[in-house]
Each structure stands twice: as C-alpha cells, then as structure tokens.
Amino acid sequence: MADNVKPRVRVPKSAKAGEAIVIKTLISHPMESGQRKDKQGNPIPRQIINRFTCEFEGEMVLDATLEPAVSTNPYVEFEAKVPASGTFKFTWYDDDGSVYETTEAITVS
C-alpha cells in the first residue's frame, strides 16, 4: 500500500430528485508512472490507481479506467442524478491490490 493514501470527495448534502449534481473526487496517491528512474538510474516500478468507480445504492454512476498519464493525486469530476435519498460509494483500485473506499450520503427531496 502506498503511504498516506487519502480519498476526498465533495458531494452536495441535498438535492432534488433527478437534479444534476456535481461530484468532485481526489485521492492522494503518487501515481508512479513506471517511466521514471531513481538517482542510480534504476527504473522506479509503476504503481498507480488503475480504476475508480462511483456507485449509488448499487447502481453505477461512473466507472473509470486510469493509466499512468493521469496526474499525481488523481482528480475526477463528474455529474450524477439520483432518484431518492441514499449513499454514494466511491472505490479506488491500486496496482498493488489495495482498495480504498469512502461513502457520502445525500438527502433527496
């Protein structure tokens, strides 16, 4: 597991049913590309977040595949619409098999 991996998401606390809401997500992660070399000239092994998903009550909002060309601390912003109150689940998948999760509840009126 990479050090200090911390997911952060911003979701509105409330929304109207079917309203487009903006979700901003970021996870602190080096996204080591595998292209860099250390001071001795040895390649630094690739270690990235290779997949990010956002689900709402088991239904998919966004499923993203990430490559080494995504920047350090990968940021993804997108829009969701939800029919009722519930919980978003955000999941990041690391090359080393680690899985990072966070959830965020929203009240829909």
Add this chain to the structure above:
Amino acid sequence: TVLLPATALHAAVDEALAKFTGGAAVGEGGITLSTPEIAENGNTVPVSVSAPGAVAIMLLAEGNPSPGVCTFNFGPLAASQSATTRIRLAGTQRVIAVAKMADGSFVQAANEVKVTIGGCGG
C-alpha cells in the same frame, strides 16, 4: 525492421483506437474536448470532455511514451456524459477524445496543447 519514432507513436495511437472502436469508423461532432492552449506544467493539465449520449469516452495523449490516459464509462445514474480530470503530458502534443455513443457509433475531437515543461520522466 526498426520503426521510425513517429511511426511507432502513431502505431500505438492506432492500436489504442482500434481496441476501443473495434475498427469502426470514427466521425466528428457531438463531442467537446476542453484543454488549455498552453500548459506551463505538463505534470498536471486540466482536461474536460463531454459527449451527450455517450456510453464511454476514452482520452489519448498522442505524444506520451504510452498514449493511453483514461476511459470514462458512464452508468445509468450519470447526469451527463462528461468528466474532468488532470493529466500528464510529456511535451507539446495533441490530446484526443473518442466517444462511443449509445447507438454504437464513434466520434472524436482533438486539441493541441503546448507544454512548457514536460510531465513525464524525471
């Protein structure tokens, strides 16, 4: 046979495109790609893409060591088929966005981004 770098570069882009489209023709229109004209720092270049009615959008960076950047697959609860992220660009190059539409057709858009300091290698 030794390929010229430019040929190898385009071969990798063509390969990524073919994998995504299955060899289908790629049209234009219906997809918007927003990138800065000039990126002072290639380590973190903001990119937004939008293609109403798309099921998936793939981003490619033509001039990177490997052209793949990311693919967004939109689920039933996506309010729009759009997303924003930050990417690495090794140098001045074209960024390409290709969308797979709900009817199985494909459209693309491409923007040139001038990069002052490259964002790959170290």
